[in-house]
Amino acid sequence: MPSPIPVTRLLPRDFGLNLGVCSSPLTKQLGHATLRVPVNAFHGKLACRLWSSVIHWRELDDLEPIGSGGFGLVFRATYFGETVAVKRVKCAKNKLASRQSFWAELNAAHLRHENLVRVIAASTQDNGEDSLGASGDGVIGTIIMEYAGDVNLQQAIYSAAEPLRPESCVRYATDMARGLCHLHAHRVVHLDLKPANVIVSRAGVCKLADFGCSLKLEVVCDRDASARRMEIGGTYTHRAPELLRGEDATPGADVYSFGVTFWQLLTRDPPYEGERQHILYAVVAFNLRPDLNKHVFSQPEPGRSFKELLSRCWSAEPSQRPSAEQLLAELSEIPP
Template sequence: MPSPIPIHRILPEGFPPTITLRPCSSPNQLQRGGQHFAFVKQTKELTQRPWYTVIWDELKLFDLLGSGGFGWVYKGTYYGKTVAIKKVRKCTKNKLAARQSFWAELNVAHLVHENIVKVVAATTSVPASPQAEDSVGIIIMEYAGGTSLDHRIYNCADSLDVEECLRFSSDIASGLGFLHSHSIAHLDLKPANVLLTESGRCKIGDFGCSHKLAAGNDLSPNGQLRHLGGTYTHRAPELLRGCSTTLKADIYSFAITLWQMVSRDHPFSGDRQCVMYAVVAYNLRPPFSPVFNKTLMGRKIRSVIDHCWAVEPIDRPSAEQLLETINNLKSLL
């Protein structure tokens, strides 16, 4: 299946976009001069195999972790190691969107960072079965834990204390900084897409809305295609207005996420269209509850949020600046 994303966007560094392709599970299996080139997973945890190759005999599916419009996510094992397996579902109403989502997930296939969910393997060549007919492809990822930040915020008896809020925020900002250093905008950052490991660290996942921006430039040259997905409550106002994507859209989403961690409330209620209109036309933002004003640290966190959800992207901090600010606040505890 051809990728709707230009091939030069997913080539390994150092390879020109003129390399001819051969039939394979993904466009990252390359051929030049009789030799085959591919992204090779640099890890001792599994095996030194190209990440686009799935060895089906080594893949075992167990529990269903979740499902939705994107498809299904299972817990399983691959070469004996616990992994998460995402089966991307075809969308009958918009087949292109399903394929774009699949390939967008692979924007981070070659990246490794402690605060990013790692891709282990991926393929569009699924063995014949009734389920395969409804599948765009399969992505095998590291298993980062069965708990999301959303669950921790809204479904646990104890609220997050300041130390946890800042620690989680530091992890998220670190992950964003790494993505942004590779010109990748996540575009769907929210608590449900942040996983909590057993050790209590955050990993950003679900890159189905992500976009690789032009190298050395945080501005998408084709903004009209950059914000069709994502969650409206966390979507930056410039994207709601139909402007081009910048990396600063993720900083706005971070602000909403941090507000949720502190307030334990949902950012907006009411009609979806009315909320989006108010965010754009009247600069609507979630209200600050008294918890933000009770302590000096609460007021400092409020200031961080205010800075991050500024109307204009240029007025928001970069992920690197945000991480520095959060770590400075951590040092005051």
């Protein structure tokens, strides 16, 4: 039964509430009404409260392309005078997967955590201009996010002149585990955790980004939705074997991906070499995992602790993997 108390009575007096439509066609409808999300102005202390389903296009300036992917383009820009990242999701060959990717990006939009890239605003409406590239035609939506940093973890691992020190690896891994803890506590799984999807801020803090493969665990009970989700995939080198078999996602799938990413931090090597199909088959059928015989794991400590933790992250049985909370506890106990 709906509460008789107006929603505005539950919010601060300075909270300017309005409603903007930004509802996924893949979500269920309540009767004949479209699901709506509360929105607010971006400026001032309201910026950390809720994401907005309305983009104030006139406040979006100085767009500069900084990247592209399978589902769209990424820009650096200013929004209400603040530097932001803007993701323009377009319709790729697989139209359903493109739409799913856009809506999946918003699975964590309501969350606020220092180790997650924050969503500021998103809209399915078009600004009617070509400043964001390919306006109108095939554009599914636009997402404005905090500009978390200039470098991702992939660049920090492979482009640096010197390898990361073990203590830096543990610190970055701890940041990722904290982000996963917050996601999993709110029943969201990332499903595409890898170095390229972790932003390193100028302060050296890692933030999980790119939620285009993410999933709210409540959706798993819908078998058809779960099957469609598998079409989006993820990065095969970091994808848990149960997902490769088409099974339902659990938080353990993120822990598996965390393990591969942590291994890359420690070794500066790619996880596997060889043809994709051969690797996929070996991971599922023969428990192929990244090599734990590297020099870094041969040291009594912390090498032994690294090796033991990674082995459990990669267990073939998701229930045997540590939780994100256990990862945090064990990382804090690794000797220097």
